[in-house]
Amino acid sequence: MYKPKDSSKSPRFCGMRTFMRLESVKTTDNVDFVIVGVPFDTAASNRTGQRYAPQHIRDFSVLLRPYNPEQEINIFEYCSGVDYGDIDVIPGNIHKTYQNIADELDKILQKSLTPIMMGGDHSITLGHLRAFAKKYGPVALVHFDSHGDTWDNYYGEKYMHGTPFRRAVEEGLLDVDHSIQIGMRGPLYGPEDIQEQRDLGFKVITMKEVRKLGYENVMKQIHERAGDKPVFVSYDIDFLDPAYAPGTGTPEVGGPTSYEGLEYVRGLDGLNLVGFDLVEVLPSYDSGDITAAAASSIIYEMMTLIALKKRRNQENTIRANEKFAKQ
Numbered sequence: 001m002y003k004p005k006d007s008s009k010s011p012r013f014c015g016m017r018t019f020m021r022l023e024s025v026k027t028t029d030n031v032d033f034v035i036v037g038v039p040f041d042t043a044a045s046n047r048t049g050q051r052y053a054p055q056h057i058r059d060f061s062v063l064l065r066p067y068n069p070e071q072e073i074n075i076f077e078y079c080s081g082v083d084y085g086d087i088d089v090i091p092g093n094i095h096k097t098y099q100n101i102a103d104e105l106d107k108i109l110q111k112s113l114t115p116i117m118m119g120g121d122h123s124i125t126l127g128h129l130r131a132f133a134k135k136y137g138p139v140a141l142v143h144f145d146s147h148g149d150t151w152d153n154y155y156g157e158k159y160m161h162g163t164p165f166r167r168a169v170e171e172g173l174l175d176v177d178h179s180i181q182i183g184m185r186g187p188l189y190g191p192e193d194i195q196e197q198r199d200l201g202f203k204v205i206t207m208k209e210v211r212k213l214g215y216e217n218v219m220k221q222i223h224e225r226a227g228d229k230p231v232f233v234s235y236d237i238d239f240l241d242p243a244y245a246p247g248t249g250t251p252e253v254g255g256p257t258s259y260e261g262l263e264y265v266r267g268l269d270g271l272n273l274v275g276f277d278l279v280e281v282l283p284s285y286d287s288g289d290i291t292a293a294a295a296s297s298i299i300y301e302m303m304t305l306i307a308l309k310k311r312r313n314q315e316n317t318i319r320a321n322e323k324f325a326k327q
Helices: 050-061 094-109 124-136 164-170 192-199 207-213 215-226 258-266 287-326
Strands: 033-038 081-086 114-119 140-144 180-184 203-206 230-236 272-279
Touching (some): 033 094, 114 287, 124 272, 140 215, 203 207, 203 215
Parallel strands (some): 140 180, 140 230, 180 203, 230 272
16 A cells, blocks of 8 residues: 655655655556656747656645545545656657657556646647547546647647647547536637637537636536546646646636636546546746645645545445345
């Protein structure tokens, strides 16, 4: 059983930096989830430096503790997890990087574990989805972002951080009838930008619509859309307002607070969640580690969802056994 070091016994500034002080073990044995860094950023269109995000998030995450009071669960009473380390990316070569990502995730998914990836720019999600589609078939996408990332190209290039979900649809990696994108806002090249997302088959809830609908109605639509399909969650940190996440490459004002951003993750409990990524943290613009604080907490909530699912499965098994014993 792998769990974090106890920071009441070992000071947080001691030892090698890992996410939440988890053991640094590249293993798929005796674990329920793995934290994986994917430090690739040479498909970013504006600011770069997302390659340093995994370690930046790890540095701040030492403040996290195992009991989640919002969800009323101690993660490590139900789950075992490790910091798996980083996938070896190839700077400037996105296609070899995609192959490395898919190869490494394939080893993890063969054991039916739940990986949580830390980017890196958003281009890496295409590599993630290739691995998940190989395991599960086309997956439902729940995508939190201020941008749809469904452009056809940037500067004539088809594989950039603004194009992964168009490529994923073209490659048949997504079950678009059960996929949803939330939080789009900011200036566009034209109204067709949002319409193209819908034309590809995605349900889109813009930030303006999020504010009108309210949290409960947004979560209801997410659950109805995803249904019981295997769900991959992709969370771009620029979903949050830059007041709460200044360290990102393409910030858009008018987004959710950090509390709201966490609530949207918590509300995913009950979906058939198979994997997560969090992308686009940019340390060089992260004033006072605000973005790292938000990012590490979002990943923590993703871990919590895995623990909640496992607890629910255990409780269902106990009830089934009790019912069988009475017969």
